[in-house]
Amino acid sequence: MIHFLEQLEQQLEERRHADPASSYVAQLHSRGLNKILEKVGEEATETLLAAKDAALSGDHREVISETADLWFHTLVMLSHLGLSHQQVLDELARRMGVSGLDEKASRPSTSRVTGA
Numbered sequence: 479m480i481h482f483l484e485q486l487e488q489q490l491e492e493r494r495h496a497d498p499a500s501s502y503v504a505q506l507h508s509r510g511l512n513k514i515l516e517k518v519g520e521e522a523t524e525t526l527l528a529a530k531d532a533a534l535s536g537d538h539r540e541v542i543s544e545t546a547d548l549w550f551h552t553l554v555m556l557s558h559l560g561l562s563h564q565q566v567l568d569e570l571a572r573r574m575g576v577s578g579l580d581e582k583a584s585r586p587s588t589s590r591v592t593g594a
């Protein structure tokens with residue numbers, strides 16, 4: 479899986495400066511960060527709607543497809559910002575074993591008051 483992400487990231491970097499007429503990835507970069515963020519938001523919404531449908535119907539194909547779209551556009555976003563999926567994996571690894579409840583309780587008291 480990690481090897482596949484490395485291959486995909488390499489392909490996304492290669493396509494970054496390709497001809498937008500023949501590459502969707504190049505098209506996204508040429509349209510700029512706001513367009514990429516718009517797509518991430520759109521795919522996030524489509525993913526949650528598909529998840530609601532999947533819970534009702536038991537058919538998981540659409541939520542898997544939409545989640546793949548969301549991950550793909552998120553990878554393009556990271557690439558546009560000069561970041562790597564590895565930095566996200568490192569952050570998840572850093573959090574491994576730290577309960578989300580404990581982490582939240584250790585935040586400064588102002589955060590707890592606002593519930594943020």
Ligand SMILES: N=c1c2ncn([C@@H]3O[C@H](COP(=O)(O)OP(=O)(O)OP(=O)(O)O)[C@@H](O)[C@H]3O)c2ncn1[C@@H]1O[C@H](COP(=O)(O)O)[C@@H](O)[C@H]1O
Nearest residue numbers: 486489490493500501502503504505517520546547550551
């Ligand atoms: N994994 C993907 C991938 N997943 C989704 N998509 C595209 O993401 C788009 C999302 O579909 P939408 O209907 O939401 O987008 P749209 O309606 O066309 O967009 P709007 O004009 O409405 O904003 C579609 O065009 C999909 O084909 C992807 N496009 C590319 N890749 C990977 O990126 C590589 C390079 O792609 P190209 O740059 O196109 O060669 C490919 O070989 C793949 O490995």
